[in-house]
Amino acid sequence: MNDFNTDLHRAVAEVCQRHELGMLSRLVLCAEVVEEDGTVALLLSSSPRDMPAWDRQGMLRYAMADLDADVLATRVAGDEEGFG
Numbered sequence: 001m002n003d004f005n006t007d008l009h010r011a012v013a014e015v016c017q018r019h020e021l022g023m024l025s026r027l028v029l030c031a032e033v034v035e036e037d038g039t040v041a042l043l044l045s046s047s048p049r050d051m052p053a054w055d056r057q058g059m060l061r062y063a064m065a066d067l068d069a070d071v072l073a074t075r076v077a078g079d080e081e082g083f084g
Helices: 002-018 051-079
Strands: 026-035 040-049
Touching: 002 026, 002 040, 026 051, 040 051
Parallel strands: none
Antiparallel strands: 026 040
């Protein structure tokens, strides 16, 4: 799993650089993964690998607050179909 986290961090950092989004310092990934047999699973990973659980939780809560703000702004604007 350490190689996975390293590869993931490197790949996301390259994308951030390419799009001039700044330097990536930490990463929390939450993804739905569909296995070959159709089983759906949640992939939760972070980089650096030894990031404390409370830090991962804080980053996820920060992301949720940002999404909640987008949902609220969309509803206030009257656009129920999409997000911004």
